[in-house]
Amino acid sequence: MNQASNYKAYDIDYHITEIYDQIETQTEDISLIKDLIGVNRSLRILEPFCGNGWILVPLAQDGHEIVGIDKSAPMLESARDKIRKLPQNVRNNIILHQANVLTHEWPQDFDLVILGGNCLYELATPEEQEKCVSLARNTLKANGYLYLDNNHMEGDLNPEWRKSAILENTFPTGVCSDGTQVRVTTQTIWYDAENRLTRSRRTVEIITPNGNTLKKEWIEGCHAPSTFEMKAWLSKYGFNIENIWGDRNKSPYTDDSPQAVFWAKLVKKLGTA
Numbered sequence: 001m002n003q004a005s006n007y008k009a010y011d012i013d014y015h016i017t018e019i020y021d022q023i024e025t026q027t028e029d030i031s032l033i034k035d036l037i038g039v040n041r042s043l044r045i046l047e048p049f050c051g052n053g054w055i056l057v058p059l060a061q062d063g064h065e066i067v068g069i070d071k072s073a074p075m076l077e078s079a080r081d082k083i084r085k086l087p088q089n090v091r092n093n094i095i096l097h098q099a100n101v102l103t104h105e106w107p108q109d110f111d112l113v114i115l116g117g118n119c120l121y122e123l124a125t126p127e128e129q130e131k132c133v134s135l136a137r138n139t140l141k142a143n144g145y146l147y148l149d150n151n152h153m154e155g156d157l158n159p160e161w162r163k164s165a166i167l168e169n170t171f172p173t174g175v176c177s178d179g180t181q182v183r184v185t186t187q188t189i190w191y192d193a194e195n196r197l198t199r200s201r202r203t204v205e206i207i208t209p210n211g212n213t214l215k216k217e218w219i220e221g222c223h224a225p226s227t228f229e230m231k232a233w234l235s236k237y238g239f240n241i242e243n244i245w246g247d248r249n250k251s252p253y254t255d256d257s258p259q260a261v262f263w264a265k266l267v268k269k270l271g272t273a
């Protein structure tokens with residue numbers, strides 16, 4: 001079985017980030033987080049997997065102190081581009097760390113941790129995903145909150161994920177403003193249906209207008225978490241689930257919902273009775 005690396009398309013270069021900026025323009029999650037926080041509050045917020053700052057920047061503009069962690073230099077550079085355009089007092093509220101969230105010590109004493117934007121899909125195993133919930137527990141103040149927002153999969157692996165055909169033009173395929181083309185393919189090369197684990201061969205071709213081509217290929221692992229698993233991790237690490245929704249518009253959750261969006265309070269902090 002080809003071993004998965006934690007290499008990602010986001011790690012390649014700014015062309016990928018530009019396409020990501022073009023595609024990922026939804027704001028429902030930002031509106032939901034703002035609604036959950038409420039008004040006239042200034043929180044200390046941590047966003048692991050912060051990427052291009054899509055969620056982080058609007059929260060900083062609301063006066064919150066934000067720390068973002070991401071391992072992709074191009075994604076963080078995109079975030080910095082957005083931050084440079086902000087007033088100084090808002091810029092002062094933002095700190096970015098380039099690091100792997102699984103190996104880097106998370107800063108401490110936060111009121112809110114955001115595990116949003118389907119970030120658990122960035123990780124190859126349930127152990128890595130569970131670790132993020134435990135790290136959130138460690139970094140939150142007592143009675144702090146966790147916003148966990150991810151697609152979920154109940155039961156065995158979705159048959160669509162098991163197909164071994166090469167899928168052309170998968171995410172983040174697109175065309176940059178300078179005419180550079182980004183072409184991405186994805187092919188499932190291994191799966192474990194019962195444990196909802198996959199390994200995919202991903203290829204990215206970046207073709208500039210003058211025909212220069214950069215090609216990258218790697219094996220990427222993914223575990224599709226179930227709501228049952230995410231609930232178990234939250235409970236194991238001392239969180240009380242105050243709400244769960246089926247999408248970012250607060251629709252009631254069912255196992256057929258597209259997402260599982262949790263708002264959970266840390267009621268059992270490590271070392272407290």
Ligand SMILES: C[S@@+](CC[C@H](N)C(=O)[O-])C[C@H]1O[C@@H](n2cnc3c(N)ncnc32)[C@H](O)[C@@H]1O
Pocket residue numbers: 006008010011024048049050051052053054055069070071072075099100101102116117118119122123
């Ligand atoms: C889907 S993007 C989410 C970006 C942002 N939160 C959003 O909502 O637009 C996932 C991000 O996770 C980052 N990432 C993936 N694995 C990571 C890891 N192990 N450590 C740190 N960042 C990681 C990628 O670099 C990418 O920027």
